[in-house]
Every structure is written in structure tokens, then in C-alpha cells.
Amino acid sequence: MATISLRLSNEEEVLIKNYVKINKMNLSEFIRDTILDKIEDDLKIDEERILKSLEESKKGKVYTTSEVWEMLGLNE
Template sequence: MGTVSLRLNDKDDILIRKYAELHNMDLSTFIRQAVIEKIEDEYDLSLFDKVWEEEQDEERISHEELKKELGL
């Protein structure tokens, strides 16, 4: 298992520790979860951007038009 060292000023250190404590998490778990969520968010956004670009030239219909086509 790897170890990461993180340097923080006193204000940030207190903020992060208090937040983790407030959510009943140990510091290591909180930081690991926050970093993984950040990576997942950026990946999701890049995937969205890719799909958005690919779909720009596709024909679209409104929600109302789709309901008419489906007989709803």
C-alpha cells in the first residue's frame, strides 16, 4: 500500500480534519474518497464532452414530437 504526504497550512488542515470528523470519517478515508470523486467527475465530464461532440450533427426531435410518434 502506498503512502502520500500532504503539506497544508494550519487553516486548511483544521478545515479538512473538522469536515472529516463531522462526517464520521477518518482523515485518510476522506482524502482518498475526495480525490477519487474528483477523478471520476473529470472523467465523466470528458466522456460527456466526447459524446456531445459526436452527437452534434445528429437529428433531434422535441419531447412532444417523440410522444406523438409513440402515440402517448
């Protein structure tokens, strides 16, 4: 099992330890769960963004390479 260190101000340390104590939680579990929840939330947002982009791309016009070259004035 790995260990990760982080730096906190004294105030941050007190706040976190008090929160964990009041809520009858384990400090390591609280920090681990909080970090993993953040990652899961970010991944969900990315997945939603990808699916939205995919749906939007289906609505748009598709151009051939020749059409793009012509629009750019690069056809010879």
C-alpha cells in the same frame, strides 16, 4: 499500499480534521474518496464532451480530400 503527502496551511489542516471529526469519518478514507470522486467527475465530463462532439460531427457536412484542397486553393 502507497502513501502520498501533501502540504496544508495550519488553517486548512484544522478545517479538514474538524470536518472529518464532526462527520465521524476516517481522514485517509475521506481524502481518498474525495480525490477519486473528483477524478470520476472529470472523466464523466470528458465522456460527455466526447459523445456530444460525436453527435455534432454526424450533423456536419463531410468533405473529400479533393474538396478541401480546392477550398484551400491548393489543387493543381
